[in-house]
Amino acid sequence: MYRRLILSCLLALLIGTLHLKCNNSSDKTSGTKYKQYYIKGESLYTVHCSNCHQKDGSGLGLLYPPLNQSDYMASNKQKVICIIRNGLQGEIKVNGKVYNKVMPPIPSLSDIEVAQIATYIYNTWTHQEGLMEVKDVSAVLQNCNTN
């Protein structure tokens, strides 16, 4: 009698745990994949981007625009994915300030590296866009010239 009760409790516990695990891995900001992308993205950012945009994403005067709180990033998600690999030049406006400098391309970045950097910059400071999957990023990268 008691044994059956204990057994069904254990079963309920097990199902509960499994359920939790499934929920977690599909969550856009707490799954293992998200964490891997984010951690890898952070170190790539340090190597390739922080010289100009700074570790805290604040940029540098009117030379390098900020990523922290950037309204440009918020409204140009696809374009930013292209910029990460292809660079950017010409006049842009970020948070009301005009920039007209050159960001050099980094052609050596693979699609997954671009996705990892995008995941990092879009989930740090004020941005909360969740995981940027490599398959979605690849699709955007293929259409960069036509954007």
Ligand code: HEC
């Ligand atoms: C040599 C300095 C330099 C490096 C390195 C660099 N950028 Fe930039 N970035 C710039 C400049 C300058 C602009 C503005 C270009 C313009 O005026 O058209 C810019 C623009 C941007 C923008 C759009 C504007 C904004 O502030 O939202 C994003 C996003 C961005 N960079 C992200 C990155 C990321 C991510 C990396 C690393 C993969 C990177 N940049 C590396 C100099 C740099």
